Amino acid sequence: MVDSTKTHAVLLSSPGLGHLTPVLELGKRLRTLNFKVTIFVVSSPTSAAESQVIESFMSLNLCEVILLPSPDISHVVDPDATVVTRLAVLMRETRPAFSSAISALSFPPTVLIVDLFGTDNLEVADEFKIPKFVYIATHAWFLALTLYLPVLHERVKGEYVDEKNALFIPGCKPLLPEDVVDPMLRRSDQQYLEYLNIGIEIPMADGVLVNTWEDLEPATLAALRDCKLWGDISMVPIFPVGPMVTPPGPIDSNKTEVFDWLEKQPIESVLYVSFGSGGLLSNEQMIELAYGLELSQQRFIWVVRPPAEKKSSDGSFFTVGNSSNAKEGPASYLPEGFLDRTKNVGFTVWDWAPQVEILRHQSVGGFLSHCGWNSTLESITNGVPLIAWPLYAEQRMNAALLAEELKIAVRPKTLPWKGIVGREEIQMMVKTLMVDKEGHAMRGRVKELKSSGETAWNDNGSSTKALAQFMY
Structure with missing residues (x-):
């Protein structure tokens, strides 16, 4: 044309x-x-x-x-x-x-x-x-x-x-x-x-x-x-x-610690947890997520950001990267003792992480995501299945596509945009994706989609x- x-x-x-x-x-x-x-x-x-x-x-x-x-x-x-x-x-x-x-x-x-x-x-x-x-x-x-x-x-x-x-x-x-x-x-x-x-x-x-x-x-x-x-x-x-996705970039010297930690973990054993550039959780939901990750006993990297100051999951859309609470760090929003109790299996990153580079690492085997389409494509093109946790925009629709049509994601029964997803349900979803046969089947399907995305170009x-x- x-x-x-x-x-x-x-x-x-x-x-x-x-x-x-x-x-x-x-x-x-x-x-x-x-x-x-x-x-x-x-x-x-x-x-x-x-x-x-x-x-x-x-x-x-x-x-x-x-x-x-x-x-x-x-x-x-x-x-x-x-x-x-x-x-x-x-x-x-x-x-x-x-x-x-x-x-x-x-x-x-x-x-x-x-x-x-x-x-x-x-x-x-x-x-x-x-x-x-x-x-x-x-x-x-x-x-x-x-x-x-x-x-x-x-x-x-x-x-x-x-x-x-x-x-x-x-x-x-x-x-x-x-x-x-x-x-x-x-x-x-x-x-x-x-x-x-x-x-x-x-x-x-x-x-x-x-x-x-x-x-x-x-x-x-x-x-x-x-x-x-x-x-x-x-x-x-x-x-x-x-798929139009951001290619991997150079590793920020300030973030090499997370990759040093990843290098020590078994292949496909780590769950990456991030809610994108604009998504926020309530303080109550952050606490439940922390306990759910701890109960699952699975390895994880969690990009922790300050909780939402109001009842809005997209509250930081126009202010991402400018949190007034950025100096306080993860410990101020997580359950007391959480970081110490999970120090052998978990790694927390404050506010931002090099997502594309983390998802392509061989130790990462799952992604708990808000299902923004950029993040979704980054997950698919790196062969990583998801826990679909939609917050706003078209993310619920994305989650439905991933879980019900493509069958490469687990969804919570509790709607995250309506209520609090409890620690027991989070524990179950993490184990389903990272340990159970259902999760292994999803991993196989998403790798096929990764290959088809490469073939498309x-x-x-x-x-x-x-x-x-x-x-x-």
């Missing part, structure tokens, strides 16, 4: 590592295929971690990165507005500055790619009369739900979470009401209308790139390509170009072909 020898691809990323990281990886992939690439980033003004990622990427000198000033949206949204609302409004308010920045480029753009929250900026492509695409940095099932939401909006009269039956999505696995994405939890909230608007705007693009691959979601991708299934919804070409692989189709 696009001639790469003459193409200047402009990418637009929303704030947040979950959005920024896959956009940067897409930029790198396009650059290696002879595209000129400019990435515009609407950065979160308080995110130190995000700034570090951008600086590291810019040092590679592969793509031009331009930071757009974060607009003041205090007059548009309430202070307690959800992350989805804030992101959607932020990106919409950025449109004038984005259009001006494109006009100032020395080399005119020939294609525009925006992420999920940038769909209002598709109109900018029309100003410059260039093709426009949306990059969905998560899976095809999520894309299918988003596209079908305008139909569900008309058919479902009450709250989605109150539905008795699973939500129908054409040709796809039905979605249980308790697994809906955050914006669908309450229809009266502004984030629902923002998400609905995204579902309406995506078909206005010339195509959609998705961070998945053919062998991971064959039935869903086939459904998305079957226009007869979708009625009046205008379907656009789908390009599965995943071979010279004749499905994702290589999809990107080539997008290019021409």
